[in-house]
Amino acid sequence: MQSFNVVLLGGELGKLLGKKGTESDITLYSRKHEDILYTFIEPHTYPEKLSSLLQSINMANAAVMNVSAISPEFGETIVALELLNIKQGLIITQNFPVEQLKKIIRGTVVEDYKIVEMDFNAIIDSLASFKPSNCGFPLVVIDHFFKVKSVGTVILGVVKGGEIKKYQKLRVLPGDREVLVKSIQIHDVDVQTAGAGDRVGLSLKGIDIEELDRGYLLTEENSPLIADKIIKLKFEKTPFFKGEIKKEQKFMLSLGLFYEACTIKNIKESGELIVETNKPVVYKSGDIAVLTRPELKGLRLIGKATVE
Numbered sequence: 324m325q326s327f328n329v330v331l332l333g334g335e336l337g338k339l340l341g342k343k344g345t346e347s348d349i350t351l352y353s354r355k356h357e358d359i360l361y362t363f364i365e366p367h368t369y370p371e372k373l374s375s376l377l378q379s380i381n382m383a384n385a386a387v388m389n390v391s392a393i394s395p396e397f398g399e400t401i402v403a404l405e406l407l408n409i410k411q412g413l414i415i416t417q418n419f420p421v422e423q424l425k426k427i428i429r430g431t432v433v434e435d436y437k438i439v440e441m442d443f444n445a446i447i448d449s450l451a452s453f454k455p456s457n458c459g460f461p462l463v464v465i466d467h468f469f470k471v472k473s474v475g476t477v478i479l480g481v482v483k484g485g486e487i488k489k490y491q492k493l494r495v496l497p498g499d500r501e502v503l504v505k506s507i508q509i510h511d512v513d514v515q516t517a518g519a520g521d522r523v524g525l526s527l528k529g530i531d532i533e534e535l536d537r538g539y540l541l542t543e544e545n546s547p548l549i550a551d552k553i554i555k556l557k558f559e560k561t562p563f564f565k566g567e568i569k570k571e572q573k574f575m576l577s578l579g580l581f582y583e584a585c586t587i588k589n590i591k592e593s594g595e596l597i598v599e600t601n602k603p604v605v606y607k608s609g610d611i612a613v614l615t616r617p618e619l620k621g622l623r624l625i626g627k628a629t630v631e
Contacts, residue, residue, distance in 0.1 A: 324358055326509065326520040327455055328481055330379045331365045332400050333389030336415075339443055345467055345479060348375045349382075353510055353522075356447050360510050362481075362522045370396045373617045374575075374582040376403055378537070381579055382466060382481060384520065385411035385453045387446065388436070390419050393427065399622055402561060405432045406613050406627040411453045412436035413446060455520030458484030461493065462548075463523065463541040464580055468532050475505075476527045478535065485543075487517045487525070493541045495530055497550035497603035502529040502541070538580035540605050547607045553588075554578075554606060556596045556628035558614070564625050568596070574625060578604050578612040585614075596628065606630045 331337055331352075341352030341363045352363040364382050366375035376399075380386065386409050390397065404412070414436045416424060421438060428434050439445045467479040487493075491504045505526040507514050517523045525541070542548055554576075560568065568590065576585040581604040589597040606612075607630065614625040 324360055324509075325455070326360045326362070326522055327385070327450065327453065328362045328364060328383045328520065328522060329450060330383035330386045330409075331363050331389070332376075332386055333391070333397070333415075334365075334367075336387060336389050337363055337365045339441075340446065347467065348372055349379050349466070354447075355510070357451075359451065360522070361447075361450070370399070373615060373623050374577065376400065377407070377577040377613060377615070378466070378580050378582065380404065380407050380409060381577075382464070383409070384455045385409065385413075385450065386436070387413045387415065387450075388433070389415045389417065389441070390424060391417040392419065395621060399624060401428065401431055401433050402563065402622065402624050403613070406561070406624060407611055408432060410435065413449050414438045415441050415446070417441055456483070457519035460546050461485030461487055461491075461541075461543045462546070463487060463493075463525065465535060465539045465541065466537055466580055468535045470532050471526075474526050476530055476532055476535075478525050478527060478541075480523060480525070480541070482517050482519055482521045482523060484519050487521075487523065487541075489515050494544055494546075495535070496540045496542060496548055496605045498534065498539075499550070500530050500534065502527045538578075538582070538604070540579075548605050549607065550603050550605045552600045552603050554585075554598050554600070554604070554612075555631045556598060556612060557631055558594050558596045558626055558628045560626035561622070561624060563622050566625075568625070574598075575615045575617055576600055576604070576612055576628075577615060578606060578610065578630075581605070595631070598628075 341354035
């Protein structure tokens with residue numbers, strides 16, 4: 324059984340596509356269709372909460388955009404998909420001229436998204452051709468966590484690579500804490516293993532919920548991941564942001580599911596930035612981050628930053 328995670332953008336899609344499950348600043352919907360288990364991720368607190376948009380996109384393998392009008396949120400969403408390089412996607416148009424839409428999205432990653440009707444079968448049939456990614460080593464990205472009576476610490480997240488096994492010992496980053504996977508569930512069904520793309524619930528021994536946060540990672544001992552507050556980035560400012568990037572400026576850094584305040588510590592002529600986050604984040608070479616200024620009016624996305 325294959326699993327696939329899709330971010331829903333523009334509203335009105337979650338109830339059509341799945342059954343409502345976990346809800347925080349992000350709402351999750353699930354649906355089993357033929358041999359695919361879908362998780363639909365909706366950032367229902369966006370646009371007020373920019374982090375929910377970026378984290379929802381980072382949780383997904385593909386995007387479905389519902390376009391009924393042109394708005395600042397529509398433009399900001401396209402920029403976010405472009406910066407995070409989400410190449411798999413669909414566009415649903417509701418009484419919006421298709422030719423006008425094609426002109427607006429020309430030259431962006433969204434240009435190659437298939438345009439479909441607001442119809443369950445049309446959407447699901449189009450999603451079936453998309454594929455999950457695999458980072459190549461055991462990795463789970465944590466998005467929710469809680470304590471269950473008689474069970475203990477439970478985390479919810481997505482397997483980004485490798486295979487996760489029952490009774491496997493893993494490391495939690497940041498903090499490098501060893502934990503034991505006591506049990507695994509996929510869509511509320513007990514399983515022995517989980518693979519890339521699977522949305523899982525894991526019961527963990529060796530850690531309390533007070534030691535966890537959204538964005539924390541579960542991985543093997545010798546993974547290529549680094550946990551630190553200092554990050555070297557190759558930065559590309561979006562052409563829509565007209566301000567300057569200066570030393571000691573403060574931004575919010577979106578990296579995976581981390582969303583942390585950071586300070587620019589150094590800027591090189593090559594475009595390389597050295598930033599320091601308030602709390603440790605976890606990364607590897609090639610990861611894509613986004614610098615943001617959530618307090619701005621208009622576009623709040625400053626640019627793309629690739630980890631060196």
